[in-house]
Amino acid sequence: MMILLILCSCASPSDSNETNIRIAAAASLKDVMEELTPRFEEQYHIEIETIYGGSGKLARQIEQGAPVDVFLSADLRWIELLKEQDLVDKDTYIEFATNQIVLIGDESKNRLDTIQELELTESEQLAVGNPESVPAGTYTKQTLERIQLWGKLEDQMVFGSDVRQVLAYVESGQVDYGFVYASDAMISDQVATLTQVDPTLHDSIIYPGIVLSKSRTKDQGKKFLTFLTSDHATEIYKAYGFNPMRGGKIEK
Amino acid sequence: MNVEPLLLSLKVAGIATFMVFIIGVISARIISRKLFPGKSILESILLLPLVLPPTVIGFGLLYLFGKNGWIGQWLMDWFGFQVIFSWTGAVIASAVVSFPLMYQSASAAFQNYDQNLENAALTMGASKLKVFFTISLPLAWPGLLAGLVMAFARSLGEFGATLMIAGYIPGETDTIPLAIYFAVESGRMEEALLWVVVILCLGFSAVLWLNTWSRRKINFVRNHKKS
Secondary structure (H helix, E strand, O other), X not given: OHHXXXXXXXXXXXXXXXXXXXXXXXXXXXXXXXXXXXXXXXXXOOEEEEEEEOHXXXXXHHHOOOOOOEEEOOOHHHHHXXXXXXXXXXXXXXXXXXXXXXXXXXXXXXXXXXXXXXXXXXXXXXXXXXXXXXXXXXXXXXXXXHOOOHHHHHHHEEEEOOHHHHHHHHHOOOOOEEEEEXXXXXXXXXXEEEEEOOXXXXXXXXXXXXXXXXXXXXXXXXXXXXXXXXXXXXXXXXHOOOEEOOOOEOOO | OOOHHHHHXXXXXXHHHHHHHHHHHHHHXXXXXXXXXXXXXXXXXXXXXXXXXXXXXXXXXXXXXOOOOHHHHHHHHHHOOOOOOOHHXXXXXXXXXXXXXXXXXXXXXXXXXXXXXXXXXXXXXXXXXXXXXXXXXXXXXXXXXXHHHHHHHHHHHOOHHHHHHHXXXXXXXXXXXXXHHHHHHOOOHHHXXXXXHHHHXXXXXXXXXXXXXXXXXXXXXXXXXXX
């Protein structure tokens, strides 16, 4: 028992290591982040640990006190939620990339001109991120509601707990169609993009980043956010199917 | 308030337990009393879901019942019937996970009474089926009932394998455990809490009933022996 206590007390101080930052990032950022973080680590000698998940889920975990220094969301709404509770350092807010929603399916499926043409046979199913916690699902719901398809397709929908799960459902052939980001469709060679969703049908897809007010390594976090808006990072977003945003910091 | 997860949970657990009861009783009756080579291996396989993480079971089921899995494909081609991402998937996941509990109880129950009672009936000319229904089943009943309750409670609580094979489809596969997970993920804490209380009550009453009932049974047997 004593040994356990001693072990525990030894383990905790290492958490506050000065040169470590912990990032909570939207699931759709996984591949691009895996490319970006080693470059940042090399340049600044700051170690990064990243947790991926649906933005809504991550925001809830931060609300409950998850020890995170930087939050990268796929939806402005979740940062707003944290702002209301003063959990984030508002001055550090940046917007660094945009994305697009696409409909994906098996190679054999017909390409569509517009999303309005989407029709499912009785046995087909459609994967969507859970609209209550997955931004890709929220944007999809907005779109389908606007063109009056949501109600019609709802019974054939399977909800994923993040956008990568939706991609995996379609990749494995378990579900026929799915709505994911253009960047997700791009990294997968097992699915085809059937059509792009008209961006005017939903809120703009902006990736914001912010440092949390409880962070003990705020300077390192800020450095990372600045890095995200650098030309160097911009090139990498493009390669991964995102559209970079110039200007970074936006007045709020 | 949406009561659908409760009704769905009862439906899924009810059907799964029914299947598990029939298959568990028959297989336990056949296997438990015979000695044959490979018996312990066979029994270990049957009990495996008890010790495996539900995700492993979910993976296996996905492999078998997925759209490209061999059972899944066969069912689709012949019956146009889809298991994955439907409530039948949830039933199968619950059944597989709760089967060992039923099997174990049934297996013990069939070894727990004097087998000469059956032999006596057989020598007096009763058919095997008649012996099973009039002698074996009533004698094993307490153990079978305990297994039934345990299997039902385990089915109600099944989450991991269910999520993997049935997915999250509101109104179709959102049993109480899934409803709790997605309510928390969406920040609907009150709703999650409500379902937590519901599942606590159901689980607690199952265990409480089992406990008091088995104690009463033991007392009954004791009193019987005294007299």
